[in-house]
Amino acid sequence: MGKDYYNILGINRAATQEEIKKAFRQKAHQYHPDKAGGDEAKFKEINEAYQVLGDQKKRTQYDQFGSAFEHGQAGGGFQGFDGFRDFSGYTNGFNINMDDLGDMFSGFGDVFGFGGGGHTKRARRGRDIQMLLEIDFIEAVFGVEKEISLKKTVKCDHCHGNCAEPGSKIETCQVCGGSGRVTKIQRTILGNMQVQTTCEACGGEGKAYNQKCTKCHGSGVCQEIANLKVKIPAGIDNGETIRLSGQGEAGEKGSPAGDLYLQIRIRSDRRFEREGYDIKSKAEINFTQAALGDKIEVETVDGYVKLYIPDGTQSGTIFKLKGKGVERLQGRGRGDHLVEVIVKTPKNLSRKQKELLRELEN
Numbered sequence: 001m002g003k004d005y006y007n008i009l010g011i012n013r014a015a016t017q018e019e020i021k022k023a024f025r026q027k028a029h030q031y032h033p034d035k036a037g038g039d040e041a042k043f044k045e046i047n048e049a050y051q052v053l054g055d056q057k058k059r060t061q062y063d064q065f066g067s068a069f070e071h072g073q074a075g076g077g078f079q080g081f082d083g084f085r086d087f088s089g090y091t092n093g094f095n096i097n098m099d100d101l102g103d104m105f106s107g108f109g110d111v112f113g114f115g116g117g118g119h120t121k122r123a124r125r126g127r128d129i130q131m132l133l134e135i136d137f138i139e140a141v142f143g144v145e146k147e148i149s150l151k152k153t154v155k156c157d158h159c160h161g162n163c164a165e166p167g168s169k170i171e172t173c174q175v176c177g178g179s180g181r182v183t184k185i186q187r188t189i190l191g192n193m194q195v196q197t198t199c200e201a202c203g204g205e206g207k208a209y210n211q212k213c214t215k216c217h218g219s220g221v222c223q224e225i226a227n228l229k230v231k232i233p234a235g236i237d238n239g240e241t242i243r244l245s246g247q248g249e250a251g252e253k254g255s256p257a258g259d260l261y262l263q264i265r266i267r268s269d270r271r272f273e274r275e276g277y278d279i280k281s282k283a284e285i286n287f288t289q290a291a292l293g294d295k296i297e298v299e300t301v302d303g304y305v306k307l308y309i310p311d312g313t314q315s316g317t318i319f320k321l322k323g324k325g326v327e328r329l330q331g332r333g334r335g336d337h338l339v340e341v342i343v344k345t346p347k348n349l350s351r352k353q354k355e356l357l358r359e360l361e362n
Ligand SMILES: [Zn+2]
Pocket: 156, 157, 158, 159, 160, 161, 162, 163, 164, 213, 214, 215, 216, 217, 218, 219, 220, 221
């Protein structure tokens, strides 16, 4: 039987990467060999589990093949998957990814010599961008295509994000041999640790070039105003967010871009109010129309429609115009338009009019 890495980290199989990381940190703290109640074997096991589950690719393989994967029986498909094996050549050695543990150790870095030195920056996924987008009431009802422009980091168009001046020679990084990571032995509170860090020479890219891009100075990204066409789906409601995958800030050195989150704010409309997929409005009628009945024109998002007012209608009565509301998401029809009829009580009546009304009372 293979080890149940999920069990070791105390998480379920549906855990997000964030949850896995959190569980790992918490357990690593708990079983830290240097602490009272610490457990070195357990600490290693936790690290081993995290080396697999913390890496989306390895995790998928593990989910799929389980123990077969662990025993290396699946053949060539798992090359490069030896990250969690024990380094028996080192006394008390661990293989720990310092980028993941960096925060954990930073708290007592000064005491144990874990300064910033071991924790180098790596090319990360670009940042997400949050943006507010205001649209009109009617645009939200029927959907709309908007052009937005925003200043963001984009992939450098001169070097196409590979950081080298076009025409310069790109070679494998000599420092890390192209892997983008270097391994160092560090004396730590846990004894000698085998520590992996991002290669500083190439920033984790594994490549070297003899001339940096002259436009982005080797970062692979530039600040630019980007214009973007966005399709806002019909039926979107106030405060809802649209996620545009990969439209956030470009990542440095060719790493993937972040996402763009557009939060929708719907401008109010003096004619209409919205409640879910229904639209509400008010229509004023006069006393005679209420008493005798009439046909009136009501404005809807589709334009004016006729509404039949039966005789004897009371103020506050709500009439439903079916299917004149907001389009439901995923094309499941439309809500309704609800018209509240307000009867205007006559003012400044003449003596004659008052007499007529009194007659009505009897
Ligand atoms: Zn460039």
